[in-house]
Amino acid sequence: MSLTVAEGPEGRCVGRRLLTRLIGGARRAGIETFFVSCPVSSRHTIELLWEFGAEVRELGREGGIVEFEVSLPKLLEPSAESSR
Numbered sequence: 214m215s216l217t218v219a220e221g222p223e224g225r226c227v228g229r230r231l232l233t234r235l236i237g238g239a240r241r242a243g244i245e246t247f248f249v250s251c252p253v254s255s256r257h258t259i260e261l262l263w264e265f266g267a268e269v270r271e272l273g274r275e276g277g278i279v280e281f282e283v284s285l286p287k288l289l290e291p292s293a294e295s296s297r
Contacts, residue, residue, distance in 0.1 A: 249281045
C-alpha cells in the first residue's frame, strides 16, 4: 500500500486521519511493522508517527529520500502529552 499527501492539505489533518486508518487496519490484519519512504525534508511525517507512539528506526538515505522501519504502537490515537 502507498499513501501520499500532496502539499497543500496541511492543517486539515489529512495525514493524521490516513495514518489512524492505516494503523488500525494494519493492527486488525496482524501487521506489527511497516516501512516509510519520504523526502528528507518531510520531518512532519516522522513527527506524526512519534505522536502515535510508533518506534521509528532510520534505515538509510539516498537521493533526498529517507527510509524508516516503523514498529506499530499499541494505541490508535496520539498521546495526550504530545498534543500539548
